[in-house]
Every structure is written in structure tokens, then in C-alpha cells.
Amino acid sequence: MDSKAQIKEFILTELVKDKEHADLADADPLIETGIIDSLGIMKLIGFLEDNLSIQVADNELIPENFSSLNAINSLVSSKVS
Amino acid sequence: MVFLPNMVVICVNLCVSVVLKKGLDMQPWQNPELEEIKNHFIEWTGENIAGDREERDREGVVSAERWKKMADKGALGICLPEAYGGQGAPVSHAVAAYEGIGYACHDNGFIFALLNQFFGVQMTLNLIASDKLKETYLPKLISGERQCAYAFTEDVSGSDAFTMKTTATRDGEGFRLNGTKCYLTNSPHSDLAVVFARTGEGRSPFALTAFLVDMDWEGASHGRDFEKFAYRTVHMGEMIFDNVFIPADHVIGRVGAGLQVLTESTGWERAIVISCALGPMGRTVDECVARAKSREQYGKPIGAYQGVSSRIANMIMRQQMSRLAVYNIAAKLENGNSILSFLQEAAMTKLFVSDNYIQTQQDAVQIFGVRGILLEHPYQQDLRDSLATSIWAGTTETLKNTVAKMAGLPVE
Numbered sequence: 001m002d003s004k005a006q007i008k009e010f011i012l013t014e015l016v017k018d019k020e021h022a023d024l025a026d027a028d029p030l031i032e033t034g035i036i037d038s039l040g041i042m043k044l045i046g047f048l049e050d051n052l053s054i055q056v057a058d059n060e061l062i063p064e065n066f067s068s069l070n071a072i073n074s075l076v077s078s079k080v081s
Numbered sequence: 082m083v084f085l086p087n088m089v090v091i092c093v094n095l096c097v098s099v100v101l102k103k104g105l106d107m108q109p110w111q112n113p114e115l116e117e118i119k120n121h122f123i124e125w126t127g128e129n130i131a132g133d134r135e136e137r138d139r140e141g142v143v144s145a146e147r148w149k150k151m152a153d154k155g156a157l158g159i160c161l162p163e164a165y166g167g168q169g170a171p172v173s174h175a176v177a178a179y180e181g182i183g184y185a186c187h188d189n190g191f192i193f194a195l196l197n198q199f200f201g202v203q204m205t206l207n208l209i210a211s212d213k214l215k216e217t218y219l220p221k222l223i224s225g226e227r228q229c230a231y232a233f234t235e236d237v238s239g240s241d242a243f244t245m246k247t248t249a250t251r252d253g254e255g256f257r258l259n260g261t262k263c264y265l266t267n268s269p270h271s272d273l274a275v276v277f278a279r280t281g282e283g284r285s286p287f288a289l290t291a292f293l294v295d296m297d298w299e300g301a302s303h304g305r306d307f308e309k310f311a312y313r314t315v316h317m318g319e320m321i322f323d324n325v326f327i328p329a330d331h332v333i334g335r336v337g338a339g340l341q342v343l344t345e346s347t348g349w350e351r352a353i354v355i356s357c358a359l360g361p362m363g364r365t366v367d368e369c370v371a372r373a374k375s376r377e378q379y380g381k382p383i384g385a386y387q388g389v390s391s392r393i394a395n396m397i398m399r400q401q402m403s404r405l406a407v408y409n410i411a412a413k414l415e416n417g418n419s420i421l422s423f424l425q426e427a428a429m430t431k432l433f434v435s436d437n438y439i440q441t442q443q444d445a446v447q448i449f450g451v452r453g454i455l456l457e458h459p460y461q462q463d464l465r466d467s468l469a470t471s472i473w474a475g476t477t478e479t480l481k482n483t484v485a486k487m488a489g490l491p492v493e
Contacts, residue, residue, distance in 0.1 A: 031286065038286030038340040039421055061287040061337035 003052055003080070004073040010047050011069070015040040026069045041066055048072075054079040115177040115408070122181025125154065134187040138462050141313040143270060147191060152225025156182070157199050161207055165219035173411040175199070176356045180404075183360020187459045189466035190312030193473075194267045196354045198222065201474075202229045202275055205346040206293070209334045214293055218273065230271035232262035232294075232320050233343065240479040242277070242289060242343060249278035249290060249327065256280070256332075258292065258325040261304065266473070269306055269318040272296045275346075276322065277339050289339025293331045300325035311469040348420035350474035351431035352410045358438035358470060359407060361463055362400040365445045369393055372448055383448075392444050399437035406430045425487040428480045435470040435477065442467040 001009070004026070012024060015036050030036045036044065044066070045056050054076055065075045130147055137144075151157065159175040161167030168174075183192050203222050206215055221227040238245040247260025258278055268274070274294045281288035294301060304319025333342050373384030373393055383389045410430050413423060420427060442464040446453030453460045471477045485492045 039344055041286050042338060042341040043421075058336040061281075061335075063285050063287070 003076050004069065006051065007044075007048070007072055007076070008069055010044065010051075011036065011040075014047070015043060024069065026073075028068060030068055031063055031066060036066070044072070048076060052076055052080075112173070115173055118174055118177040119181040119184070122178045123185045126182045126185035129154075130182070130188070131186040134459055134462070135457060137188060137314050139313075139456065141308070141316070143314060143316055144191070145270070147188075148195070148228070148270075149225045151182075151195055152223065156195060157203065157225065158223035159199075161203060161219065161223060165207075165215060166223040167219075171411075171415045172353065173408055173415060176353065176359070176407055176411045179356050180359040180363065183357055184364045185360070187361075187462065188314050189357065189361060189463065190315035192360075193312055193354070193357050193469070194315040196357050197231065197266050197350070197473075198229055200349040200353045201231045201346050204349050205275070205342060206333065208345060209338075209342055210293070211330065213330060214333070218293065222273075227273055228267060228271040229273035229275060229293075230265045230268035230320065231346065232265055232268070232274040232276040234262060234264045235260070236263055240475060242340065243284045245277065245279060245289070247276070247278040247322065249280050249292065252326065255329050256292070256327045258294065258300075258322040258327055261319060261321050263304070263319045264307065265318055265320060266312075267315050267317075268320050269303055269316040274301075274320055275333065275342075276320070277343060280336055280339075286340055287337035289343070290336050291333040291339045291342040292327050293333055294322070294325065294327060296320070298325050298327075309469075311465045311467075344424065345420060347474050348424050348427045351480070352414070352420060352423065352427035353407070354474065355431045355434045355470065356407050356411075358434050358467070359400075359404055361467070362396075362403060362438055362441050365441055365460075365463060366393070366396050366400050369396060369445055369448045389448060392448065396441050396444050399441055403434040403437045406433055425484055428475070428483045428487075431470075431474060432477060432480045432484070435467075438470055439464075439467045 008024060011030075016024070024035070028035065031041070045061075048054055049056060056075070060075065064071060066072055129150055133142075136142065155168055156178060158165070158167030159170050159178055160172045161169070163169045179192065179196060183189070186192065203219060206219060206222075218227070218229070222229055233242075233245075235245050235247065245260075247258070247262065249256040249258045256278075258276065260278060262268075262274075262276065265271075265274075272295070274296060276292050276294045277289055278292065279288055280290040296303070300323040302321045302323070304321045306319075307317045309317060370384075370393060373389050374382050376383045384393070407430060410423060410426055413426075414420060442460070445460045446464055449458065449460050452458045455461070475483065482492050
């Protein structure tokens with residue numbers, strides 16, 4: 001499973017309480033729509049660091065890096081490459 | 082008329098009682114071990130801590146000696162790891178201990194201060210802080226050698242965390258902290274503080290960071306004290322931070338995780354610190370029952386009048402349901418579940434128990450008549466102290482919003 005799929009699965013199974021977002025699109029805004037709240041972001045970061053073997057630097061903790069599935073995957077890809 | 086043979090009746094009764102007892106034994110709040118802990122602390126507190134209620138409340142006396150006694154008894158480390166000086170016991174043991182302490186001791190402010198540090202500060206550090214911070218500070222907090230305030234609130238910032246003005250800006254290998262925190266429980270006697278500050282802009286989920294600050298550091302000082310009508314035996318004050326240098330290793334969690342720290346700690350406060358109400362409610366119920374039996378008017382005990390007996394029945398119900406709520410959430414936390422999974426339930430627990438506590442103390446004032454409003458009797462103090470529970474860790478109004486929002490309602 002590629003990193004984007006792993007991230008999507010984590011979001012849908014661990015963070016999203018609302019079943020309406022089961023068909024989450026890659027570009028859907030996550031934070032501003034409340035799909036993921038501040039706690040969810042922290043849990044997601046923990047998942048990225050533990051399961052995708054990356055380190056999120058303090059200056060990378062900005063909303064833009066977590067605004068959508070695409071944004072999160074871009075952050076991960078930039079670190080893996 | 083049909084008569085059941087006596088043996089059948091006896092067997093049915095036995096079966097019913099076995100089933101009921103088995104059901105009761107399975108409930109966390111009916112655990113005999115917890116009753117034993119509670120009763121032990123009732124006895125110990127009565128012998129070692131209780132006393133001088135009226136004077137301490139009137140003068141607002143804070144006792145460092147009592148704090149140390151509680152720490153030596155282990156009251157600040159019941160469910161924290163043995164590696165830091167705790168006992169590693171289940172959370173419900175702490176609830177039972179503090180229910181006993183609260184039953185035997187009218188010093189509600191003192192008990193709240195202990196629980197506030199235990200679960201608002203220490204438990205949060207245990208769950209989120211680095212091993213270095215835990216090893217350095219938790220043993221000293223658990224032993225009573227040091228005390229730590231929870232420095233979140235500001236004059237302009239309460240329930241809305243993003244209105245805070247205290248800032249922490251990077252400076253070499255650390256941060257510079259500037260701002261003033263106020264309305265802080267026990268801060269006048271605290272030489273450490275968990276301080277929340279802005280490290281980012283706006284309402285970003287990463288805009289806040291929590292730090293552990295030593296009040297001996299240059300630029301850190303205590304400001305004014307605030308006189309209160311409730312919890313008079315725990316002082317409330319200001320902490321002022323004027324360009325205080327904080328080493329980077331004193332960040333709690335990580336930079337930008339302030340909201341996580343805040344949410345974790347307030348979750349524990351709402352779920353467990355509210356156990357400070359259980360003992361006083363139990364004591365109040367017992368005293369009112371005794372009063373209703375012994376006080377006679379017009380030739381019979383006042384408990385014979387439905388106006389009194391109905392009131393007491395409601396008090397009993399509220400007390401038992403409050404115990405149920407707190408022990409239930411404590412049991413869930415013992416199963417390894419994070420408080421973050423029960424935020425709505427934690428909010429409801431605090432709301433429910435606080436409302437019950439306040440109503441119970443109001444009822445007691447009514448039952449005791451004029452004695453209910455005399456300073457030489459504890460009922461007015463218990464009522465005043467109960468009112469504080471509708472404010473700390475989120476006002477009643479804020480928590481109702483929280484519960485409604487988590488249910489998906491479009492509350493603004």
C-alpha cells in the first residue's frame with residue numbers, strides 16, 4: 001500500500017468520526033472543514049512518524065502541510081525522497 | 082388465593098439476591114477494595130488532616146504542613162509510575178482515596194488543589210512530557226518537595242485558548258517567554274508552572290506550546306493574589322513572565338502541541354478532578370439524614386415531612402449517580418484507553434457531578450435551617466465551595482457547548 005493510501009486509511013479509521021466522509025477525496029480540505037480537528041492532527045503526526053519513518057520538524061507544523069490528503073502526502077514524499 | 086410453598090419462595094428470594102449481588106459486584110463503584118480504600122482514607126484523614134475548619138476558611142489559611150502530610154501518605158502519586166515515586170495503582174484507587182479524604186475533611190479547597198496538581202499537571206506530564214522532564218520533576222512533585230501550577234488562563238483568555246497573549250519566541254537553544262497568567266490555583270505556593278504560550282499565529286491548531294517553567298528562573302515572578310469566597314484555603318494568583326529564557330528541553334510534548342496538552346489535561350480534570358465532590362456529597366447526605374431523624378418539630382422528626390424526605394431522597398440519588406459516573410469513567414481509563422477517546426463523556430461527567438454537588442449543598446442549607454447560613458457551621462462553606470465546580474476546567478456553559486458540538490450540533 002503506498003503512503004497516500006496508508007494515510008487515507010488512517011484518517012478514515014482513526015480520525016474521522018463522521019461516516020459522511022467515507023469517500024474522502026485527495027483534495028478535500030481537512031482542517032478548515034473540521035474533518036480533522038487539532039487533536040486529530042497530533043494523532044496523524046504520530047502515525048506519520050511511527051509508521052512512515054519520517055520526522056516532522058517544528059517549522060513544518062503549519063496548516064498548509066495538513067490541509068488535504070494531497071498536502072500531507074507531499075510532505076511525506078518530500079522527506080522520503 | 083394461591084399459596085406458594087415456603088421453600089419455593091425462599092429459593093426464589095435467594096436466586097434474586099444472588100443475581101442482584103452478582104450484578105452489583107461487577108460494577109466498579111461497588112468494588113469492596115475501593116470501599117476499603119475510601120474507608121481507610123476517611124479514618125486517616127480524620128486523624129491527620131481534618132480540623133480547624135472555621136478558622137482556616139475565615140482566614141484563608143494554606144497549610145504547607147498538610148500538603149506534605151498528604152504527599153508523604155502517597156496521595157499525589159497513587160496512579161503514577163513507581164519509577165517516579167508513585168504507587169502505580171489504578172485510577173479508581175485515586176478516586177476512592179480522594180472520596181475518603183473529601184468525606185472526612187471540610188477543606189474542599191485544599192483537596193481541590195491536590196487533585197488539580199495530581200491530574201491537571203502530573204498526569205499530563207506523565208503522558209506527554211519527555212523522559213528527562215518526567216525524571217527531573219515528577220518525583221519532586223509526588224513527594225511534595227515542589228508544587229506546580231497550571232498556568233493557562235489570562236485576564237483576556239479563558240475558555241477560548243486562542244485569545245491568549247503570552248508568547249514564546251525562539252532564542253538560540255530555547256525560547257523567551259513573555260506574558261502574565263492569572264486566576265491560577267495554588268500559584269502563590271508553586272515554584273513550578275506548566276505555562277501555555279503562543280508560538281504561532283492566529284487560530285492554527287499548532288499555534289500554542291506548553292512549557293515547564295521553573296519560577297526561580299530570571300524574569301519569572303509571582304504577582305497579586307486574588308481573594309475568593311469559595312475554596313478559601315487554596316490561594317489563587319498571578320504568574321508574570323518577563324523575558325524568561327526556557328531551555329528547549331522544557332517544551333512539553335513538542336512545539337505546536339499546546340492544544341494537545343491542553344485537551345489531555347482538561348480531559349483528566351473534568352473526568353477525575355471532579356471526584357473532589359464525591360466525599361463532600363456523601364458526608365452531606367449522611368449529616369442530613371441524621372439531622373432529619375433527630376430534629377423534631379411538632380412532635381415528630383422533620384424527616385417525617387415529605388418536604389424534607391423528598392429532598393433527601395433526591396440528594397441520595399444525586400450522590401449515588403455521581404459516584405457511578407466518576408467511577409465508570411475511571412474504569413474506562415484503567416483499561417488503557419486514552420482520555421482523548423472520552424472527551425464528551427469527561428465533559429458530561431464534570432457537568433453532571435458539579436450540578437448535583439451544588440444542588441446537594443443547597444438542599445443541606447435548607448434542611449439545617451438557620452444553621453445552614455451560620456459561619457460556625459460548615460454547610461454554608463460547603464455550598465460556597467461547590468459553586469467553584471461550575472467554573473474550573475470549563476464553565477458549565479462551555480461544557481454544554483462541548484457536549485452539543487461533539488454530538489454534531491452546529492453550536493457556535
